[in-house]
Amino acid sequence: MLKIENLHARVEGKEILKGLDLTVNAGEVHAIMGPNGAGKSTLGNVLSGRDGYEVTAGSVTYDGIDLLALAPEARAAAGVFLAFQYPVEIPGVNNTYFLRAALNAQRKARGEKELDSMQFLKLVREKLKVMQISDELLHRAVNEGFSGGEKKRNEIFQMALLEPKLAILDETDSGLDIDALKHVADGVNALRSPDRAFLMITHYQRLLDYVVPDVVHVLADGRIVETGDKSLALKLEAQGYAGLTGQQAARASA
Amino acid sequence: MNQPAPLVAALADAPLPASGIAWLDAMRRENRELFAQTGLPGARVEAWKYTALRALSQRGFADGDAAAPAHALDAAALALPGVEGATLVFVNGVFRADLSTRDALPAGLTLQPLSQALHDDAEPLRFVLSRRHAGADEAFTQVNAAQARDGVVLRVAAGARIDAPVRMVFVGAPADGDRAWHLRNVIELGEGAELTLVEQHLATGEQRHLATVVGDIELRDGARLHHTVLQHAAEGASLIRRTALRLHARAHATLHLAELGGALVRHDLRAELVGDGAQLDTRGVFMPHGRQHIDTQLAIRHQALNTTSSSIWRGVASDRARGVFRGAIVVAPGADGSDANLGNKNLLLSPGAEIDTKPELEIYADEVKAAHGATVGQLDERSLFYLRSRGIPLAEARALLTAAFCRAVLDELPNEALREHLSSLLIDQLPA
Numbered sequence: 001m002l003k004i005e006n007l008h009a010r011v012e013g014k015e016i017l018k019g020l021d022l023t024v025n026a027g028e029v030h031a032i033m034g035p036n037g038a039g040k041s042t043l044g045n046v047l048s049g050r051d052g053y054e055v056t057a058g059s060v061t062y063d064g065i066d067l068l069a070l071a072p073e074a075r076a077a078a079g080v081f082l083a084f085q086y087p088v089e090i091p092g093v094n095n096t097y098f099l100r101a102a103l104n105a106q107r108k109a110r111g112e113k114e115l116d117s118m119q120f121l122k123l124v125r126e127k128l129k130v131m132q133i134s135d136e137l138l139h140r141a142v143n144e145g146f147s148g149g150e151k152k153r154n155e156i157f158q159m160a161l162l163e164p165k166l167a168i169l170d171e172t173d174s175g176l177d178i179d180a181l182k183h184v185a186d187g188v189n190a191l192r193s194p195d196r197a198f199l200m201i202t203h204y205q206r207l208l209d210y211v212v213p214d215v216v217h218v219l220a221d222g223r224i225v226e227t228g229d230k231s232l233a234l235k236l237e238a239q240g241y242a243g244l245t246g247q248q249a250a251r252a253s254a
Numbered sequence: 255m256n257q258p259a260p261l262v263a264a265l266a267d268a269p270l271p272a273s274g275i276a277w278l279d280a281m282r283r284e285n286r287e288l289f290a291q292t293g294l295p296g297a298r299v300e301a302w303k304y305t306a307l308r309a310l311s312q313r314g315f316a317d318g319d320a321a322a323p324a325h326a327l328d329a330a331a332l333a334l335p336g337v338e339g340a341t342l343v344f345v346n347g348v349f350r351a352d353l354s355t356r357d358a359l360p361a362g363l364t365l366q367p368l369s370q371a372l373h374d375d376a377e378p379l380r381f382v383l384s385r386r387h388a389g390a391d392e393a394f395t396q397v398n399a400a401q402a403r404d405g406v407v408l409r410v411a412a413g414a415r416i417d418a419p420v421r422m423v424f425v426g427a428p429a430d431g432d433r434a435w436h437l438r439n440v441i442e443l444g445e446g447a448e449l450t451l452v453e454q455h456l457a458t459g460e461q462r463h464l465a466t467v468v469g470d471i472e473l474r475d476g477a478r479l480h481h482t483v484l485q486h487a488a489e490g491a492s493l494i495r496r497t498a499l500r501l502h503a504r505a506h507a508t509l510h511l512a513e514l515g516g517a518l519v520r521h522d523l524r525a526e527l528v529g530d531g532a533q534l535d536t537r538g539v540f541m542p543h544g545r546q547h548i549d550t551q552l553a554i555r556h557q558a559l560n561t562t563s564s565s566i567w568r569g570v571a572s573d574r575a576r577g578v579f580r581g582a583i584v585v586a587p588g589a590d591g592s593d594a595n596l597g598n599k600n601l602l603l604s605p606g607a608e609i610d611t612k613p614e615l616e617i618y619a620d621e622v623k624a625a626h627g628a629t630v631g632q633l634d635e636r637s638l639f640y641l642r643s644r645g646i647p648l649a650e651a652r653a654l655l656t657a658a659f660c661r662a663v664l665d666e667l668p669n670e671a672l673r674e675h676l677s678s679l680l681i682d683q684l685p686a
Contacts, residue, residue, distance in 0.1 A: 071642070071648070076643055076644055087640070088639075101654065102646055
């Protein structure tokens with residue numbers, strides 16, 4: 001589903017990704033772990049098409065198409081979803097209105113029929129039940145005055161509603177207490193399916209106790225330096241990143 | 255001696271209307287003389303600093319439009335969602351009875367064109383129309399006082415509550431050449447009277463006319479007015495307006511203004527809170543695009559005890575357009591316990607757009623609460639990306655954020671159909 005080859009990317013003239021390779025198949029959950037500054041969030045932003053991230057080499061193929069050639073909205077319509085590390089507050093834009101505009105824009109771009117407000121509300125109610133989210137959040141402005149946990153749950157709720165094929169979760173666990181973390185994890189688990197792939201970017205192993213990944217990658221200094229199964233995350237938790245970056249440095253100089 | 259600019263010559267040479275009413279003709283002559291002496295304000299006149307009249311002053315305009323009574327007009331073009339009531343329509347400055355609706359006026363409502371009111375009984379208008387407008391920044395008021403042949407006279411009797419909105423519609427229609435006309439409105443709400451008023455400035459086609467509109471609105475003790483102004487003049491038109499409000503004790507006026515059209519637009523909105531406990535709320539949005547220039551000069555004077563004013567204004571400029579906003583609040587000596595609040599936030603959607611905003615606050619009384627602030631910024635890139643990352647195309651994302659930015663202005667407009675209509679007009683105004 002997603003194939004990243006030799007990806008190099010710069011932010012403000014500084015090279016952050018330095019030849020990243022990654023392949024994710026449908027139905028798989030991949031975790032990307034790594035120390036601060038390794039390029040984890042840059043990867044999420046490059047994949048979703050944020051301005052200011054310049055790809056200098058390499059390719060990203062998604063479902064056989066060149067993902068990097070698409071505008072952010074076209075990537076979304078093609079099924080790519082980024083759950084933000086810091087969801088943006090948008091005063092004056094009602095959450096329900098926003099969600100319907102987003103869903104219908106995607107449907108329109110895919111040549112599907114747009115949902116009227118009755119159909120949309122029916123869908124929202126179904127998804128709310130699965131996500132265990134209070135419908136009170138729907139009546140407020142997008143993320144405005146939401147607690148950290150509410151913002152992250154709203155991201156997962158959006159994901160449930162938009163039903164992406166590739167979901168990228170950027171540090172969705174950061175800033176959550178254990179109860180909120182469990183809620184978010186339950187939401188993600190409910191959305192796992194053979195047609196859907198997840199890329200979970202995280203600093204800590206904690207989330208992976210609740211959303212068990214198929215593959216774990218370690219990202220350090222702009223590259224994947226190690227790939228394994230879920231036991232790799234436990235090893236990292238025990239040894240820290242210092243050992244790994246040391247290995248990588250040794251490999252680079254060899 | 256320097257030759258007067260073509261516009262000054264055209265305005266000063268236009269024949270004065272002859273009413274046969276001695277005091278009115280004398281007033282017209284006096285204001286004409288004042289204009290002939292002062293001419294147009296230059297950039298050194300503070301109130302006109304950001305609105306240059308150089309280009310306008312080089313143009314000539316024929317006085318009035320003799321064909322105005324005959325311009326064919328589609329009644330559907332005049333319709334406004336959510337507003338169906340008594341309506342006075344003027345086309346190129348001329349009252350059009352055929353397009354107006356005045357049958358079965360509710361009890362307590364008087365609604366007439368000024369020309370007819372002067373003809374029937376001019377005396378009640380004598381006081382309000384007998385002013386000399388001295389001052390370098392009053393050039394267009396002088397011209398209007400000298401030249402205005404018509405306008406709206408609206409009175410609501412004490413205690414009368416008029417449910418259906420009353421509408422005044424000022425239409426600019428394409429004509430043979432560039433035309434100038436002048437309208438004078440006099441509106442008065444008696445004690446405890448209530449009225450919803452809608453004022454529209456619109457166009458039926460491209461034209462480059464010049465219009466001045468001067469209005470006095472007086473609210474007696476305890477009167478309540480909801481006034482919505484939709485300015486959607488032709489993109490080539492010059493429109494210069496001055497509205498003066500006087501609020502007596504416990505009177506409450508709520509104004510919503512949308513300034514969308516016109517090439518050169520200027521509105522002086524002056525309010526005096528002269529009675530204890532008077533309250534004024536203004537909510538305005540100006541949205542110049544292309545090469546439009548839209549200038550609003552809001553001046554509020556608190557002159558009595560415990561008066562309240564709240565002003566929320568938003569400006570959105572795109573392309574090479576320019577917006578100007580001055581919000582001046584004076585709390586006069588003795589207006590103790592007054593509460594004044596003014597906020598103006600502005601959005602620049604293009605690098606070539608410009609907005610000049612100038613809040614001013616002068617306080618000479620005690621125990622006053624006053625706050626004012628102004629900002630100029632751009633659409634938040636993070637918000638734009640967030641919306642796009644969810645599939646909303648760039649143009650739609652910009653429209654959504656701009657509408658959200660203007661929301662505070664329309665939020666309290668009670669007429670939902672009108673609110674929706676204004677909201678969609680704002681979005682239509684955005685660059686594609």
